[in-house]
Amino acid sequence: MDKPTPLGAKGQTIEENGIEYFVYNNVRIKVTEHFTDNGKQISELITELIQRKIKEKVR
Numbered sequence: 001m002d003k004p005t006p007l008g009a010k011g012q013t014i015e016e017n018g019i020e021y022f023v024y025n026n027v028r029i030k031v032t033e034h035f036t037d038n039g040k041q042i043s044e045l046i047t048e049l050i051q052r053k054i055k056e057k058v059r
Helices: 042-058
Strands: 012-016 019-024 027-030
Antiparallel strands (some): 012 019
16 A cells, blocks of 8 residues: 655656656656746636536537
């Protein structure tokens, strides 16, 4: 069974050969997309997604 993540545990973001990775312990995840500082908040994006899906169901 998986152990819970310890409180206060933090990973780090590194860049190697022009590729960005998020590293936590021995796990490395390639970052392929991120949100810009001047973009929409996640709550706005989720709201828009829900509204689009509701409209699809109505038609």
